[in-house]
Structures are given as C-alpha cells and as structure tokens.
Amino acid sequence: MAQLEANEEKLRHDLEAVHRLLRLLPQSIYVFDVHQRSNIYANGDLGLLLGYSPDEIRQMGSGLLTTLMHPDDLTLFEGHASQYPTLADGQLLCTDYRLRRPGGTYHWIRGQEQVFSRTGDGAVATILGIAHDLTEERRAEAERAVLREQVIAAQSATLREIGTPLIPIADGVVAMPLVGAIDEERADRILDVLLNGITHRGARLALLDVTGAKDVDARVAAILLRVTRAASLLGAQVVLTGIQPVTARLLVETGADLGQITTRATLQEGITFALKLSPR
Structure with a gap:
C-alpha cells in the first residue's frame, strides 16, 4: 500500500x-x-x-x-x-x-x-x-529583404560608375574608356556622366575610347553622334578613339555619318592630340 x-x-x-x-x-x-x-x-x-x-x-x-x-x-x-x-x-x-x-x-x-x-x-x-x-x-525577414534591395541597388550603381568612368587627362581634357556592350540605358548613363563631367571640370575636349566596346555598329554610332551634339552645346569637342578596322568598314557600309566626330586610331593618339590643343 x-x-x-x-x-x-x-x-x-x-x-x-x-x-x-x-x-x-x-x-x-x-x-x-x-x-x-x-x-x-x-x-x-x-x-x-x-x-x-x-x-x-x-x-x-x-x-x-x-x-x-x-x-x-x-x-x-x-x-x-x-x-x-x-x-x-x-x-x-x-x-x-x-x-x-x-x-x-x-x-x-x-x-x-x-x-x-x-x-x-x-x-x-x-x-x-x-x-x-x-x-x-x-x-x-522584411528588413533583410529591404537591405538586400539596397545592397543590390548600391552594387548596380557601383557597376554603372565602373562602366562609365570619367578620367581627367589634363586641364580642360577628360577621357571616358567604354568597355562592353552599349545599350540605350547605358547610353543615357554615358551622356549624363560626360555632360556632368564637362560642366563640373570645365572641359573643352572629351575623349571617348571604344577599344573595349562590343558590337559597335550604326546604332552605337548614332548614340555617339548624340553624345557629340550634346557635348558641343556645352562648348566641348569629342574625339573618338579606338575604332577597329572591322568596325570602321561596317560603319562605312551602313552609311553612318561620323563627320561631326574627330577620330584617332588609339587612345594614346587621342591623348597626344588633346594635349597639343590643351594650353600649357
């Protein structure tokens, strides 16, 4: 019991x-x-x-x-x-x-x-x-999602900056080497960066180097012409460098009008040309 x-x-x-x-x-x-x-x-x-x-x-x-x-x-x-x-x-x-x-x-x-x-x-x-x-x-989870979006946006902005760098060469001279494909969105970015750089630095001459650009065709040529016209309104001259022989032949065959753009074979030649025009 x-x-x-x-x-x-x-x-x-x-x-x-x-x-x-x-x-x-x-x-x-x-x-x-x-x-x-x-x-x-x-x-x-x-x-x-x-x-x-x-x-x-x-x-x-x-x-x-x-x-x-x-x-x-x-x-x-x-x-x-x-x-x-x-x-x-x-x-x-x-x-x-x-x-x-x-x-x-x-x-x-x-x-x-x-x-x-x-x-x-x-x-x-x-x-x-x-x-x-x-x-x-x-x-x-929602806060992490917002943070991820912010990180992605920051990375995208950084990539855009890397994709459209504006480099001061001399007093009144800037250069922009273009690498990769140039679509309409990137064209707008190129235009914005270049025009802001011309205004901010008081540049009179801008070098656009397309040595590393992909698929430079008549469409891209039209974009470059648009950039040239916009730069001229700010009193700056655009010098295009790095056009390859195959690209040059394609542009001639498609009838693209590059008469408004000064060209040089390489970026080095473009820099030499710019320095001759730049005041000492």
Whole structure:
C-alpha cells in the first residue's frame, strides 16, 4: 500500500512538472477534437498570448480564431481544417495566418499540426498542434529583404560608375574608356556622366575610347553622334578613339555619318592630340 501511494505521488509530481513545463513554453500547444471542433487541451490560451483578457476570451468562445483572424486568411484557414480527415500519421500540416491584437494590429501565427489520435475505425479523432508568433521573424525577414534591395541597388550603381568612368587627362581634357556592350540605358548613363563631367571640370575636349566596346555598329554610332551634339552645346569637342578596322568598314557600309566626330586610331593618339590643343 505504501509503495502504491509512493508511486501515485511520484506520478502526480511528474504530471505537475510536465504541466508546468508546457505552461512555460512560448508556443501554444493544443489538442483539437476534430468532431467537436474545439480544443480539449491547451497549455495556454492563444488569446492571452495575443493580449486579451479572460473575459474577452470567454465572450469570443469557440469562435476566437475566426473572430480574430484576418479576413483574407479565413478561406485559407477553412481549407486547412478541411484536410484533417485525410491526414496520414506523421504528416505535418503547416499554415501561416494573422490574428488581430486588441490595438488592431495583426500578428503572424504559424500553426503546425499532425494526427494525435484516431477512433476505432481509423478516422482522425484529435489533432496535436503547435502555434507560435511569427511576427518578429516576418519583420526581420522584411528588413533583410529591404537591405538586400539596397545592397543590390548600391552594387548596380557601383557597376554603372565602373562602366562609365570619367578620367581627367589634363586641364580642360577628360577621357571616358567604354568597355562592353552599349545599350540605350547605358547610353543615357554615358551622356549624363560626360555632360556632368564637362560642366563640373570645365572641359573643352572629351575623349571617348571604344577599344573595349562590343558590337559597335550604326546604332552605337548614332548614340555617339548624340553624345557629340550634346557635348558641343556645352562648348566641348569629342574625339573618338579606338575604332577597329572591322568596325570602321561596317560603319562605312551602313552609311553612318561620323563627320561631326574627330577620330584617332588609339587612345594614346587621342591623348597626344588633346594635349597639343590643351594650353600649357
């Protein structure tokens, strides 16, 4: 008899320890009766975790979730619950939804559920679920996404700067070596950098070197003409350097008019030409 009482006391002590452990967990753990559509166990009321008083929770009754849930998530949640009868043992059912706090703000909750027990004929009887607040995780994720966008934007800006460097050669002379393909977006960037550089440095001559540029054709020639005309409006002369023989032949065959642009075979020759014109 004494041994039986000792065993019962140990069992009560163990059960109290388990209940205390469950109450201290930050997650809401519950057992949901599929047929009665209500919880038969919960370590803590989700409403209390959200900041509602016991009276407010009692008034909402079994409709607590649907009362507090964001309208856009109701259909999703109902579809989620409809999967209970078909769940296999060990299959995890996850869903994220929003619940309203007393102040009107919404917190993201993630529910993870699986079969806890079945009836004698194998039908799902109860569901074991764990719900935890995802709000801070979502906020941190959103902040990381914004930071990633800012980093990408900064990297893109840096690449654009690298792709259109403006180098001062001498007093009143600047050079811009162009490398890679020149599309319309980059053409606009070239124009902006060059015109701002001419204005800022008071340049009278600008060297555009296309030695490293790809696919310099009539379209690119038209872009260079546009740059030349814009520079001339600011009182600067453009000298184009680095046109390769194949490119020169292509430009002649396509009828591109480069008459408005002074050309030199290499950037070095262009610099020599510019220095002769530049005052000592």
